[in-house]
């Protein structure tokens with residue numbers, strides 16, 4: 001979680017989508033590019049409105065990567081491609097989100113995102129152009145709006161009844177995967193179509209699509225034998241097949257084009273200093289302790305619970321998903337008592353609350369109280385703690401079902417009571433890892449080059465993938481490779 005971003009929920013986008021369906025018209029339009037008949041629920045103006053709203057949620061909930069030069073660079077490349085696409089008039093927008101995950105996604109209306117994680121894993125401007133072209137393809141072929149429309153229908157059928165107030169919705173998110181609405185999953189055909197469009201846009205702009213094919217090899221390696229499959233790979237099946245398909249298309253469409261741009265050197269220079277992996281300044285876990293060095297607090301979660309830190313909320317849940325505990329940050333005028341804030345919170349969220357108590361946790365004043373909420377399908381019970389630190393007010397909301405609240409109340413209370421100032425001063429100094437460039441002094445294997453650059457054994461496999469080189473592969477003298485600058 002970060003200090004600067006206000007607590008936001010996705011409730012707005014849900015109500016917007018609901019409205020769009022209510023006023024929308026059912027129609028079948030022929031796509032301008034593919035000629036395929038599609039189920040289209042929304043007009044272009046509605047498509048843009050839908051994308052703009054969802055993008056505002058992405059900006060807040062995921063956060064943009066704070067590097068203006070890099071943002072401008074990606075935006076410039078994207079606009080150049082979009083201008084040559086079949087829908088140049090859309091309000092195209094290209095942004096880097098501050099996430100270590102390897103991902104890129106397109107929202108309806110031309111709102112395209114890449115993560116800093118995907119940038120770190122690419123080796124050339126042409127690869128980036130290929131990925132941006134692919135995402136542009138999802139918009140020009142209207143996959144994004146089509147898919148969002150389908151999800152609206154699905155959502156209305158099953159999910160919407162449960163969304164009563166934001167906390168319950170987030171409760172659903174932590175169990176069902178957060179931001180599911182925004183990460184639209186496309187079918188295999190849609191992916192292939194976007195690949196073809198990506199290749200075409202790359203060629204039109206003079207870039208070499210071979211680099212896009214190469215990037216699929218990186219995605220393939222990322223998903224090999226790893227617990228966490230990168231999203232872009234998991235939603236985009238068969239990296240190897242797609243690599244081949246791209247090369248095949250290139251053979252056919254390249255024609256007389258020569259001197260296609262790769263842009264390796266310039267691209268690598270731009271990655272120098274890029275934050276890599278999770279940024280611990282925004283909070284990190286050590287065993288079951290969550291530590292936030294910027295906000296200078298820590299708290300302890302129960303053994304075995306999984307904790308997910310996002311820009312606005314820290315979610316936690318036991319392995320069986322039978323409860324959820326979320327931590328959010330609110331601002332209140334200095335001197336607002338935790339009790340006054342609690343009453344306000346309960347009223348705003350239309351929660352019935354019981355008798356509470358004031359307490360001290362660490363050096364802070366706090367208030368806690370039980371509450372319950374009735375949704376259409378179930379009764380949710382909870383225990384909430386509110387902790388004041390100057391004008392900051394932390395809200396710790398534990399939720400579970402009626403028959404489990406007795407067992408969970410002491411567990412929620414223990415987490416609330418563990419809230420404290422950071423106890424180990426060294427935790428306040430933690431810094432993120434950053435990508436650095438290392439010029440290989442003479443021809444040697446990647447393994448040797450990484451050793452020469454002072455990289456540890458632990459980082460070798462990661463850097464092998466990030467550089468798209470095998471450890472025993474020879475690196476030529478003078479070539480620059482990506483290495484890591486670790487926090488001391």
Ligand SMILES: [Zn+2]
Nearest residue numbers: 138191194236
């Ligand atoms: Zn895709």
